[in-house]
Amino acid sequence: VKSLHTELGLSLDKEGIKVVEIVQFGVGKVGKxxxxxxxSERKRIEKxxxxxxVYRGLLRSNSYVLGEETEKYIKEENFNFPKKGKPDLSEFIRKRNxxxxxxxxxxxxxxILIDALKHGANAVTSNKKxxxxxxxxxKSLTDSKGKFYFETTVGASLPVIKTLLNLMETGDKIKRIVSLPSGSLSFIFHHLNRGKDIAEAIELAMKLGYTEPNPMDDLKGTDxxxxxxILARIIGKKIELSHVDFEEFVKSNSLEDFKKGEIGIFRDRINKMRESGFVYPVSRIExxxxxxxxxxxxxNSEFYNLKPxxxxxxxxxxxxxxxxxxxKGIGAGPLITASGVLSDILRIGREI
Ligand SMILES: NC(=O)c1ccc[n+]([C@@H]2O[C@H](COP(=O)([O-])OP(=O)(O)OC[C@H]3O[C@@H](n4cnc5c(N)ncnc54)[C@H](OP(=O)(O)O)[C@@H]3O)[C@@H](O)[C@H]2O)c1
Incomplete structure (x- = not known):
């Protein structure tokens, strides 16, 4: 039985423990x-x-380590990898574990993910791209032979995607989703709604680590x-990015440019809107x-009482x-995102 399992890539060790091998792209905030x-958790998980x-690969933009040696780098938390360039991953692509x-x-x-999934390996991502x-x-990603989970691409570790799928698999029909799926904009607009100036609100959000390195990436609304x-596709809409009715909230590409020009128009727009309530960026699918x-x-709205x-x-x-x-809840941050990624990995571990 053991040799059959190994052939299928379902490596069970001597004690019948299932071995899941990870090849991870990215050792940034979430990756680390x-x-x-x-x-810290793997002993408990194993028990x-x-x-x-186990780790069998770690890759950065232009360097990597592969194979059993990866564990040494993990344990030492050393992310200066010995090999340069892009590796050959064919050995891992066919393994079901x-x-x-x-x-x-x-x-x-x-x-790479599509190729791996097509050959029966599995994938998890927090990367919306x-x-x-x-x-x-x-469709190539989600309808593949291997298992693919991406819970953290919307709401970090809030159970959004799994809730939608759970509702749909019992025959319920999703009629409408109204959401604010951005921690940074929730934070910034919370303060704008209480009279803080936009420049100060952005700087506070940056200081507390709520924003992308360039806060304009958040403020434009592209996230x-x-x-x-992603949400629309999950509930069955065959749409492209260009079909979403969307106009960037701001046009400037840097905070400096924003402060020099557009800030006045933006401030006036928000102040005018604030005369009738609290302003928030909103996603509507209906x-x-x-x-x-x-x-x-x-x-009386649920949005009115949102915490920063x-x-x-x-x-x-x-x-x-x-x-x-x-x-509802905090939907960003490296640790909660990593915990959502680990939860997706464990789901695969249980299913294979
Ligand atoms: N941070 C959060 O709270 C959060 C929440 C939900 C989702 N996410 C998503 O999770 C992902 C990671 O976020 P992060 O904050 O950890 O980003 P980050 O700190 O900027 O790290 C990005 C990592 O990706 C690596 N990388 C870039 N291009 C690569 C390539 N072609 N091959 C292999 N590695 C590559 C970089 O390596 P080098 O250093 O060598 O360039 C770096 O290690 C993003 O897609 C983000 O949108 C983040």
């Missing part, structure tokens, strides 16, 4: 947190779940746009309408038609 988390997680983990911000990993390419690519497309825009909410940094998802379905399913 994931390594730390696995180092409770009879799943042993390999999980390719993409925690990069690159759009170059998608083809894999899921916002053409609908055809989205919400991507998450909206029927054929998929839209990302700034909206005003009154006192909180994401919110209101899911209206055939069964939950008046009172939606509400998922």
């Amino acid at each position: 947190s994931l390594i730390k988390l696995i180092l 409770e779940e009879r799943i042993r997680i 390999t999980v390719f983990v993409d925690v990069t911000n690159s759009d170059e990993i998608t083809d 894999n899921l916002v390419k053409s609908f055809k690519i989205f 919400i746009l991507r998450k909206t497309l 029927g054929r309408k998929v839209k990302v825009s700034l909206e005003v909410f009154g006192k 940094g909180e994401n919110i998802f209101l899911i209206y379905t055939k069964r939950y038609n008046k009172n939606p399913v509400i998922i």
Whole structure:
């Protein structure tokens, strides 16, 4: 039985423990947190779940380590890898117990994931770029032979995608999703709504680590746009990024440019909107309408009472038609994202 399992890539060791081999792309904030988390939890996981997680590859933009040697780098938390360039991964692609983990911000990993999934290996990603390419690519990833999970691409470790899938698999129909899927914008707009100046709110968000290195990447709204497309595709809409009704909230590419020019117009726009309530960026998916825009909410709205940094998802379905399913909480940060990635890895470990 053991040799048959090994051939199928279902490496069970002598004690019958299932071995899951990880090849991880990216050792940035999320990647490092994931390594730390696995180092601290793997003994418990092995005891409770009879799943042993081992590292068999770590890759950065231009360097890597592969094979059993990877464990040495993990344990020493040494991320200066010996080999330069891009490796040959064919040995891992055919193994059913390999999980390719993409925690990069690159759009170059998608083809590798598709190839691996087609050959029966598995993949987990927190990187939205894999899921916002053409609908055809989205389908190649999600309808493949191997298992593919991407829970953390929307809402970090808030259970958003799995809740949608759970509702749909029992025959419920998702009618509408209204959400604020951005911790940084939730934080910034919380303070704008209470009278803080936009420049100060951005600087505070940057200081507390809520934003991307360039805060304009958050303020433009493209992150919400991507998450909206992922949610829409999950609930069955065959749409492309260009089909979303969206206009960037700001046009400037740097905070300096924003402060020099556009800030005045933006300030006036928000102040005018604030006369009738609290302003938040919102993603709406309903029927054929998929839209990302700034909206005003009154006192009775769920958005009105959001705490700084909180994401919110209101899911209206055939069964939950008046009172939606509400998922709310902090939806960003390296550690909670890494814990969501680990949860997806364990799901694969249990299923293979
Ligand atoms: N941070 C969060 O709270 C959060 C929450 C949810 C989702 N995410 C998503 O998770 C991903 C990782 O975020 P992060 O904050 O950890 O980013 P990060 O700190 O910028 O790290 C990115 C890592 O990716 C590596 N990388 C880039 N291109 C690569 C390539 N072609 N091949 C292999 N490695 C490559 C970089 O390596 P080099 O250093 O060698 O360039 C770096 O180690 C992003 O897609 C992000 O949107 C993040």
